[in-house]
Amino acid sequence: MGMDRARRRTDERPALRPVEFHILLSLAAGERHGYGIIQDIEARGETMVPDVGTMYRALARMLESGLIEAAARRRAPDADDERRNYYRITDGGRRAAKTEARRLEMLMRAARIEGLLPKETK
């Protein structure tokens, strides 16, 4: 019952939230632990880096809705070799990320046409 409800919700969801898209972007490149994802986001130059709490709430929801899954807990070389929970993107997550990327691209194109962004120079 709970799963049904949650899944229905994913399908109905029109767009991923920015934090969710960021997470999927990071995981698309490979498995990451939580702080790693945050560092990725910082590296991308995002001005609104999500709080730890915000990100883990997003992770919890995405786990629940099947966009991502937990990978094996293992030592993290970038965290003094302490053990960390790693996450991995699912096929559904990849699809959702692609859809979102396409949507953003479309928006971008529209923004160029409307002159909100400089025209692409090829």
Place this chain on the structure above:
Amino acid sequence: MSRSRLMTVSERWFRLLLCLYPVDFRDDMGDAVVEAYRDRARDALSRGGLTRLVSVWLYALFDSLRNGSGERARPAASWRRSGNWGRDAELVTRRLLRARAFTAATLATLTLGLGMFAVVYTAVHKILIAPMPYRDSGDLYYVWRDYGPNLDLKKGALAGSDIAALQQAGGVIEGAVGLQRFLGGIFSLREDTDPMEIAVTVTSPALFDLLGITPALGRGFARNEVGPGHPLVIVLTHELWNRLGADPATVGRDVRLNGRPYTVLGVMPPGFRFVRNEPIGPAQRVDAYVTFEVNLAETNPKAAACSGLIRARRGTAPEAVAAAVEAVGRAVDERDFSGRGLKLYPVGLKTDLVARARPALLVLVAAGLVLALMLTVNLASVLLARAAQREHEFTVSRALGANDGAVMRAMLLEGGLLGLLGGALGALAAVWGTRALVAVAPLDLPRREAIAIDWGIAGAVILLGLLLGLLAASVPALWAARTSLSFLLASSAVRGGGGHGRMRRGMIVAQVALSLVLLSSGGLVVRSFERLLRADPGFKPEGLFTVRVRTPPEFFPKPNDAIGFQDRIQAALAALPGVTGAGAASTLPLIATTGQTTITIPGAPGNTGDAERDALLVDVIAARAGYVEVMGMRLLAGRAFEESRPSGVFEAIVDSNLARRFFPGANALGARIPYEKDWLTIVGVVEQARLYDVHQDGRPELYVRAEDWGVRPLFYVVRTERPPHTLLPEVQAAVRRIDTRVAVGDPRTMEQIVDDTLRQQKTSAALIVAFALGALLLAAMGLFGVVSASVTRRRHELAVRLALGADHPRVLRLVLREGALLVGVGVLIALPGIYAAGRLIRGVLVGVSPSDPLTLLAVTLGLALVTLLTCYVPARRVLTIEPAQLLRQ
């Protein structure tokens, strides 16, 4: 601090912050969150040292506060955490909709009960609890005189000189004003046009400042607009201004009061409904305010006719105010009463105003609470019965894995939903209920116009409904949750049994007891009301019509002009078609406004020789010839005042109390009473026409001839064979023919006046009886349900009994005995309740003892009869049991 130590501290802090998140999130994600923070903390420490670390700590705190509460509020998560309330609510709604009859009946009961409670609660809240609409109204006090040994008068008016003394007192007394009835309020916008009767209060200019209210139009009185020779000024209430056409240009204009020009200074705001509290009788409505034309300090201290209102310094304790007022009182006593023990004392403004209505209201609240309790028990028993029908469902759902929590939740939801709806409907019903109450409420009920439901009260009633529903549902919920599975399966196999029987019977007993308590109070109140209705007030109110026609000195400066005018009015009224007689007096019975004086009768046989005890405070009524006869008062000896006035003799009539006091067993006729530097001669003795209460004598009464003393009577009374109120147009026309300057005020039949006096008792009697009957109905319904269920449950047993040779009447008695036992136990339990209720209502009972055996017996028998009848109806079903058929099934 070492780096690793700092990391440990950080980790503790982050773990602590985790508590802000809901537990399930903590379980799933907590470690990961702490780890991420650790990573961030380590980065911070290596990059920026301790300051950077501390900022991470702070950042983590804000983050956890925000996301923790966000996660708690997340709908899906909260559902996961606390169970599926939404789904339960859906199921309960569906179940209630399916059982329409049950839902409708329950809601109707709740609506009625809670509605009635809401009406009473509203009245009590608005009258007794809500503060008066003045600035810091808790610091306002009325001040009264206690004459102590001087006179048998514990609550008397103040003299103007007392007010002046209070004004000069200073200290905690910030301000004091006097309030006095203005004699003759014939008001017109222009000279000699459309005169109307209004109620005017004479006051000190500081009244509005004292109350903290500023006029809506124009201004209030200036400090110097008082005393002899000041220009005449008047402030109108909003109602009066509306009656005059609501013309803003009224302010600044000259209007006429008793023919004299007054300048309108201002108009008070619409909500301003100040009443003037009087030492006796109800508070008086005010239409307009004028200021004293005398210097209060120079008034006669023996002529006490003012109400005194003071404001204490903000937040002064009542004891301190009392001490300050008493100090002023001692000074007044020294100065004006040569220290014979006169006292002044303050009473809170609201306390003083509601003193008369308070006991009855408290009784009503108590009755309302008992009714609410009764509703709870009733709802509980109804819900329990419903739960019993669903035993099978519970068993199955628990067999399928529903836990205690789920079963309880469903029950609580059902009760809560019903209670909530009932509360909302009750509040809605109370909107009309309060209007109805205001319509029937006594006219002098304090703050009558303020009685209306507001959002706060509606919210309170809805909340009460919810609480009541939850409380009621908790009984079956506990039962359903506690009952063991095997027991449920076993008993539901025979369908309709169950261990709830004892609980349900207990609740019936409680209902019977509670309703008997209410019924006994209701019975006593009704008996007391009936006493009042049958009480003989000392006159015959039927067929009497009264009006007030003033004879202001401004229009009739010489006493003989006034007497001539009064003669003409009285004659004109007596000559109206269908009128058999007319009279006039300075006051009417039961309206409780008259002057008092102290009399002595030198040489009377009843004198004790102790000068203080032989002076008697009496009510003085100035009456014209014909009054005693027209009123239908009973003459015990001598004669009434006659048309012709003997010269040189001032006649008086005394009531039997006065006669008995001074002339025990002797003839009072012919005795002489010193009165205003002259002598009265007693020509008649009458039975008292009661001035205050219908059922008991007030002070002794002394009637003097109005004409002898230049008293200008206010009230004309005519006795007619027609319906009295139809006389008004003719009375008005007759008065206008005689003088166009005066107006006819306060047209009422004497029966209306009697009615108004009884209104409060009537209203509270009606409400209490309604409560009591509602309670009886609830108890009867509950009993019906229990007996009915018991017959169903015991069908097999009864069939076996019948098959074994018991006859039907015997089985019927068996079932009836069960009901009778419940009633009997209920009655026994009710006894202390009846005693307590009797003590509570003693104050509002008239002529009936709170333990009146006849009433209590009748009520108990009535209850027993009704409840046994309700047992009998379902019990009769045993007669239809066909043992052979039933046992074969």
